Amino acid sequence: MAVTDPAxxxxxxxxxxxxxxxxxxxxxxxxxxxxxxxxxxLTAFADDELLRFxxxxxxxxxxxxxxxxxxxxxxxxxxxxxxxxxxxxxGAYVRRGLIS
Numbered sequence: 001m002a003v004t005d006p007a008x009x010x011x012x013x014x015x016x017x018x019x020x021x022x023x024x025x026x027x028x029x030x031x032x033x034x035x036x037x038x039x040x041x042l043t044a045f046a047d048d049e050l051l052r053f054x055x056x057x058x059x060x061x062x063x064x065x066x067x068x069x070x071x072x073x074x075x076x077x078x079x080x081x082x083x084x085x086x087x088x089x090x091g092a093y094v095r096r097g098l099i100s
Contacts, residue, residue: 014040034081041079053082057089059098064090067099 022035042050056062056070067090074083093099 010037013045014043038079038081038085039084041074044078053086057086059093062099064094064099067093074084 017036017040017074018084021033021040022082024030024036025033045053053074061098062070067086071083071086074080090099
């Protein structure tokens with residue numbers, strides 16, 4: 001009997017997310033569309049990497065330099081929308097005094 005990955009049933013493809021983004025944008029919801037496009041970029045990453053990204057983005061968990069490096073890594077690995085979000089978050093954290 002073949003062993004299956006139960007989480008595989010819950011996975012979604014980047015292409016499906018991009019199509020959903022196009023529909024959301026066409027329906028007048030550009031914010032949802034952008035979130036879905038970022039999600040499409042993230043399908044290329046392993047679960048443990050995604051958890052690390054999430055942890056690094058929590059205020060106070062990373063320095064501004066570490067978030068800049070994370071953004072550069074995301075850019076280099078084909079996730080420019082996610083990289084831009086990390087840069088935006090880093091800037092907001094610095095402005096609010098949450099990181100230095």
